[in-house]
Amino acid sequence: MAKENKEKKVEQITDMEVDFTQWFTDVCTKADLVDYSGVKGLFILRPYGYAIWESIQSYLDGRFKELGHENVSMPMLIPESLLQKEKDHVEGFAPECAWVTVGGSEPLPERLCIRPTSETLFCDHWSHVVHSWRDLPMKYNQWCSVLRWEKTTRPFLRGREFLWQEGHTIHATEEEAREETLQMLDVYADCCEKLLAMPVIKGDKTNKEKFAGAENTYTIECMMHDRKALQSGTSHYFGDGFTRAFNIGFADKTNKISYPFQTSWGMSTRIIGGLIMTHGDNNGLVLPPRMAPIQVIVLPIAAHKPGVTEKAEEIVNRLKAAGIRAKGDFTDNSPGWKFANWEMKGVPLRIEIGPKDMENNQCVAVRRDNREKTFLSLDELEARIPQLLEDVQQGLFDKAKKNLDEHCYPAFSLEEAKTLQEEHGGFIKTMWCGDLECEMKMKEEACMTSRCIPFAQEQLSDVCPICGKPAKCMIYWGVAY
């Protein structure tokens, strides 16, 4: 019964050219990444989906700690009065909070919201423990889930609950805090480019798009296979707005009371949605080897023939001993079913070993990304397979980079921007005067939001193509998830 179900499911994936949204949902469910729960927008991460998150976690957590950050755990509930302490922040988040009003059998004297983000909690804590310049910086991170009561929801891309990490730091000087903000953006960019093979554009969010309460929000923007944008990680500089509102005064070296400068930065399971939409194809998920929970799947062919299963097991064990995340599929499913299943799950490399291969002291390695077959001598597995995995990693990055580079179009009028977006999708780059009005006009007339003011600026012209006034910077526009 399950077998039958599974065979069906491999066949049932929708082509991305037919319906990209349905393709995405199919991959999420049929690669066993998620299941739907009884509450809209709250998704179950199944073992394979969670293993992908653990792989990202492990990379980020290591980087955070190397850079001197410490993990902590904050409460999941925020009293309404605490959320209200910073004006811009509460305006941004209150409309999408979920509220606890009853504890045990008693109505609560004050509503508590499930954290949508934890700036207020960190600041409240810091107001208890920060006294002197000696206590700074405090560089904290937490791994948790947060809730935002969104109207439309999709697995990974928009959940009412999602897993993330949120870094929160305070520093004695503005300079140090600004440095931290940019450093953490770089960590996210590294995570995307080096681990996930997802090229990014780094930049500054406009005032309209920045985080509620922040002075600056920096972002990494990725381009998906359908040429839409995915904001993949953000890092915020807060100045001392919150620390004054929460009265986190500290005695500086001259014994004068100062207020620390603050940052926060987050990356969430949303990035898994990005990973799927960057590398996936019509056979399912495609995972970059550096982060794949299973890097090599070993399949015995004609497994009933003498010695085949044993040889396949031997290969798995040799690869594991060489530090490769290898797994053998010794179930009684057919080879065809196994091919489809492990392709669906995006395992970067498939090794096939059958009686004929054994005679020739070889096996077949098939790349998931381009289906290229290589015959490998069994004597050189430990040497060749890591190289093949790195080739897949590089191949995925190059392909995604090509997609990004080929779909960034300069435009010199609103009309041109609109037409380019409609005809090609992708990112449209224009000059910009910096006014909200022009940003709104682009949204209303060309259905694009500003993605970022990239760090890598180009001087396309001198004027804003929307209003004709002098331009202040180049900006990217796009249709975003």
Added chain:
Amino acid sequence: MAKENKEKKVEQITDMEVDFTQWFTDVCTKADLVDYSGVKGLFILRPYGYAIWESIQSYLDGRFKELGHENVSMPMLIPESLLQKEKDHVEGFAPECAWVTVGGSEPLPERLCIRPTSETLFCDHWSHVVHSWRDLPMKYNQWCSVLRWEKTTRPFLRGREFLWQEGHTIHATEEEAREETLQMLDVYADCCEKLLAMPVIKGDKTNKEKFAGAENTYTIECMMHDRKALQSGTSHYFGDGFTRAFNIGFADKTNKISYPFQTSWGMSTRIIGGLIMTHGDNNGLVLPPRMAPIQVIVLPIAAHKPGVTEKAEEIVNRLKAAGIRAKGDFTDNSPGWKFANWEMKGVPLRIEIGPKDMENNQCVAVRRDNREKTFLSLDELEARIPQLLEDVQQGLFDKAKKNLDEHCYPAFSLEEAKTLQEEHGGFIKTMWCGDLECEMKMKEEACMTSRCIPFAQEQLSDVCPICGKPAKCMIYWGVAY
């Protein structure tokens, strides 16, 4: 200012003989483990407290995965109707749920409770994905926090929110599920005894004390320094009660519909409370070396003298290179302050190095548990320090085991049990007829709850000392946290 504060805080710890409860709270706050949040019973785990949890997590997560369990993530919210599907379960948990009634600005059509535990969520998910015997077993775990709206709360010991792991598994046969239940109890016992140096008594909970909805609850019980009991980890066998209620039918090998047998098991940050109350002393926390976030603190003495700081740094680096979690304290606090601070934090070994030591090519190692001083030649650090750390580990276990062994008293009447408890505390062991009535009587008259029916049974007599009827088993009684 901070310096002054901290010096005060080291002095302000209450002696455990004077007020054990206050001593515990002092250690929690003054060793920088926790802070109080704005919501009663929701505690902040500060970096040092969270690092202790990470150390326990890392041990358990490794063991779970070795045994074939996979991590997943379930939603934090449970619809009221889902919680109600298993009768005993909802009766046990509904009275202490926190309820979300508003999402965004809208009242919700159905109340959602923040998970107090996730059996219902796992079962709901399994009802979607389990079809055949090929899908079994499913051996899942999740790391998360849960909420239980308790009246009285204390850091670690009783929080309305606490961090834990909850394992949930389903199996094709009762035998396999029962094996899993006991296996996971053994993992918890190993965690306590081998990692945390906390000796345990393993046993079965009585019907009265078992988990809501379980057929059997197995427990490990530890004895604290004040001779009270701490239930430190539990593993539950559910039979097929939930799987039938949630209709998780599967086609067995004969294609007949069967219902799987279920287990769940959990360990929480409560164990950190146990760790504090098992090993701590009047100078603060004492951590077992195998789990201590910092195993060795290196202090330069007369750090302004030439070469001292460099030598201390060299020692730190050598220890780190040898795989020891070492840290140097190069702040400008006084040596006395540093001694007190790192003792408060329970670092198992302190290394002091000053100009005179350097002349003699040695350093001083001071054990946290018994303050024993050893002079170590600088040539043999890598050889001697791991041994010293193991000595501390063993010393802590032996001391705790002695406390446990010396405070288990057999009793042959209710009166004797009561007197023994009042005079000595500890665990009172008696025979028991198995009736709830006698269990209630022990509670009402001797203020003790049943801790467990130990696996290691003794035949103290033939009759229940409470009612005089024939005894079925030996049972431990105690006053519990």
